[in-house]
């Protein structure tokens with residue numbers, strides 16, 4: 066506890082991010098929810114432009130990255146747990162209090178990257194006129210995943226994935242829901258809200274209203290512009306987000 070207090074008082078926390086990056090948004094939301102003071106540093110994306118000092122900190126050259134004193138952390142889900150551990154004295158708990166529930170949160174977080182992100186971007190990137198059957202298959206796989214998530218929230222007995230309180234599990238998903246709901250509707254005529262998934266829809270509405278999520282989100286117009294560009298250059302395949 067003592068060292069946390071010292072860290073908080075004496076060390077600036079630098080947050081390397083880009084406002085278009087959903088992974089960086091996860092950590093941005095976490096910083097805001099924890100009420101931590103931080104110094105944002107915007108990093109340009111999509112270019113082979115990473116400076117030596119940035120690569121020396123994070124060999125992957127990705128955002129989010131945080132530097133806190135001598136400690137450098139990257140990979141959004143790892144960054145978020147680091148922030149929670151260091152600032153656990155702030156009274157806001159973004160990880161559940163029991164080991165079992167923390168395990169559940171971690172399973173959901175890894176499922177977000179392994180399944181939702183992959184399925185969502187695979188379906189979004191697929192060109193229906195090239196293979197309609199494959200398009201239908203990708204759509205039903207995505208719907209199945211959304212049903213799974215809806216059920217997980219329903220079983221928690223609260224609005225969020227782990228019950229009544231927001232946790233890092235919710236924060237892992239929200240940037241992708243914000244982007245995918247706009248992009249899928251726009252480019253695939255797929256409306257999340259039209260699916261009969263009441264827990265998921267209630268979750269999306271509730272979490273979207275939080276200041277941390279509203280303040281960090283891209284506007285629908287920005288999402289349409291950025292994603293139109295991504296789709297044109299096969300971005301999700303190129304960066305390895307999908308196969």
Ligand SMILES: N[C@@H](CCC(=O)N[C@@H](CS)C(=O)NCC(=O)O)C(=O)O
Nearest residue numbers: 086088110111112127128129140141
């Ligand atoms: N698994 C990483 C993914 C981070 C990531 O892919 N970030 C992208 C931007 S959304 C990035 O920094 N790419 C390097 C670049 O575009 O220069 C995480 O969770 O932090």
